[in-house]
Amino acid sequence: MDPRCDIEVLVVGAGLAGLVAAAVAARDGASVVLCEVRAAGGRARSDTREGFVLNQGPHALYRAGVGSKVLSRLGIDFTGSPPHRAVSGYKEATGELARLPTSAGSLLRTRVLGLSDKVHFARLLSTLPKREGHSFAEMAEMSAAEWIASLGLSSRGAGVVSALTRVATYAGHLELVSADAVVAQLQLALKGVIYLDGGWQSLVDGLEAVAASGGAKVLESERATALHARSDGTFEVHTPARTLWAASVVVAAGSPAAARALLPHPPSWELGAPATAACLDLGLRRVPATMVAFGLDQPLYLSTHSPKARLAPPGGAVVHVMRYGARASAEDRAELWALARCCGISDADVITQRFLHEMTVCHALPRPGSGLGGRPAIDATGTAGVFIAGDWVGPVGLLADASLASGEAAGRAAVDHAKRQRANDSAMVGR
Ligand SMILES: Cc1cc2nc3c(=O)[nH]c(=O)nc-3n(C[C@H](O)[C@H](O)[C@H](O)COP(=O)(O)OP(=O)(O)OC[C@H]3O[C@@H](n4cnc5c(N)ncnc54)[C@H](O)[C@@H]3O)c2cc1C
Structure with a gap:
């Protein structure tokens, strides 16, 4: 594996789905970086006005x-x-x-x-x-x-x-x-x-604290602009400020369109209406x-x-x-x-x-004809090691429940993938 690849799990998007993925991965001991184009929280952020x-x-x-x-x-x-x-x-x-x-x-x-x-x-x-x-x-x-x-x-x-x-x-x-x-x-x-x-901001703050206590680093005001798969099985994620190297990536960017714009080989998901x-x-x-x-x-x-x-x-x-x-x-x-x-x-x-x-x-309600089970799975990305999470992903829950459930599953899957990568690398070096 490229020595520059010091991130095990890179998460794009710090809404509820991305925050949960980062918190789960950091709690599992992975080195985690989260990049978010605005401030953490996405649609779950609350604003305080006049008290x-x-x-x-x-x-x-x-x-x-x-x-x-x-x-x-x-x-x-x-x-x-x-x-x-x-x-x-x-x-x-x-x-x-x-x-x-x-x-x-x-x-x-x-x-x-x-x-x-x-x-x-x-x-x-x-x-x-x-x-x-x-x-x-x-x-x-x-x-x-x-x-x-x-x-x-x-x-x-x-x-x-x-x-x-x-x-x-x-x-x-x-x-x-x-x-x-x-x-x-x-x-x-x-x-x-x-x-x-205290509003849904209390969930955002709680998730950020768990991610931070596991050592996850949050890069705010930083948009992921491209995601490339490298020949050694790792990934390069570009932002206007830097290039990040990671063993696995969770794309939790809110909408299917935002995910598609980043995926190296975007699949054609069959999605319901927003x-x-x-x-x-x-x-x-x-x-x-x-x-x-x-x-x-x-x-x-x-x-x-x-x-x-x-x-x-x-x-x-x-x-x-x-x-x-x-x-x-x-x-x-x-x-x-x-x-x-x-x-x-x-x-x-x-x-x-x-x-x-x-x-x-x-972003996409379950469609009549295929129902909850017909939504794209966390690994329906066309690229091993890249996962998706959001309120349109996975077979369980609606709304934030779907974001939180797919975020948790994607965070775990990303850690497993990164660990397998490391194990394969060690085996190669030992040969
Ligand atoms: C009006 C309204 C009412 C709701 N009511 C409820 C309710 O009562 N109960 C319930 O369960 N759910 C409710 N929801 C749904 C809930 O808010 C969402 O399902 C949940 O917050 C979505 O989280 P997410 O992480 O999937 O997406 P988002 O919150 O959209 O987060 C995605 C994040 O990715 C970032 N991002 C996007 N592209 C990039 C990029 N290229 N690089 C870096 N960052 C990027 C975005 O800035 C954003 O912060 C409601 C939503 C709305 C709008």
Whole structure:
């Protein structure tokens, strides 16, 4: 092996996927370098404005998700609280708000569903947690929209299930996401989510600390511009400032396009549609009258993340308002403000606000026809020793769960590859 190759695992991109890959590899004793074009954290970074901690759009961690397990294996501590239980359904056409069912108790009280829908919905709530194994394999074939249509609900009832499905998956177009992923995510949602104290920055800081304690070096403001495979099986990664030599590489650059731009022999992955969102992040001087509302006739969301999580100064509130599927900026902004006003928020309440007109929540949703199992694997890169990680990679989890799970798997695989390389080298020298 070239003596200049002193990095065992080089990670490109310091979002959650790259940070986990680096933390796992460093904890396994590998020499690790992480290069990041901006600051660490990617889409999980939080910003503090006037004392309000704002995630980039609404972020909730699935308590029973694979991501929580990855974080606990790395010893990352986090605290937080579940969302408010009272959820309203919002009809944009009429400006109405009505209580939505999210549990057996609220199902009995809701005025949104008729008796027949209540029976179907109760059956759904009781059977959802039990779906597993072969029924998942069958569901990979169909879209979430087809699955909802098969439930026998009225159009109103289907609207309620669609609204809850969107909240759990962030998919704006339910015909473009496979039902296996959606049902697995709804099962996780039933087990609970939490809003994190200090925002998702607490995860970013925790992962950076684990990586650093294992000796990983983070190069910020440094873009990887090219990745070349060398004849001795190692890799050269170029940045505008330097050339780095590594035994293995994890590309966790966020999007499939960014990964493709770097891979020496980019494969033709079959990818699903991205999920985008328009987000209005608000820091308010008081808590709004209606704390949570989901759109019934439009793909809209509003939730008061603080109080609940510690994100706002005393007496204040952090509210996230979102449209699933971003369109023209002015149109979306006006629509989000209409929902905010309907929930009792006025201009006078606002201390700080930020509108993010088109965020990519997930770069490729699992496709109907192939489902979660059809996403590219961590080693589907066309080059041995180069791995990928992100929210569009691997057979488990959606959103951050997929980034964290694929990051962990890619970090481990990169260490194994680097160790094999070293062992082969030692064997050659000994001959
Ligand atoms: C509005 C919104 C709401 C969300 N809500 C939730 C939620 O409630 N629950 C949930 O589980 N998930 C949620 N997510 C998803 C979650 O934030 C992401 O899945 C996760 O943060 C993605 O991490 P990543 O590391 O895969 O990608 P990214 O965060 O995109 O990180 C990729 C990093 O690579 C860097 N990079 C790119 N190219 C290069 C290069 N050439 N050289 C060096 N660095 C490079 C980028 O700067 C970036 O920092 C949400 C996302 C959004 C946008």
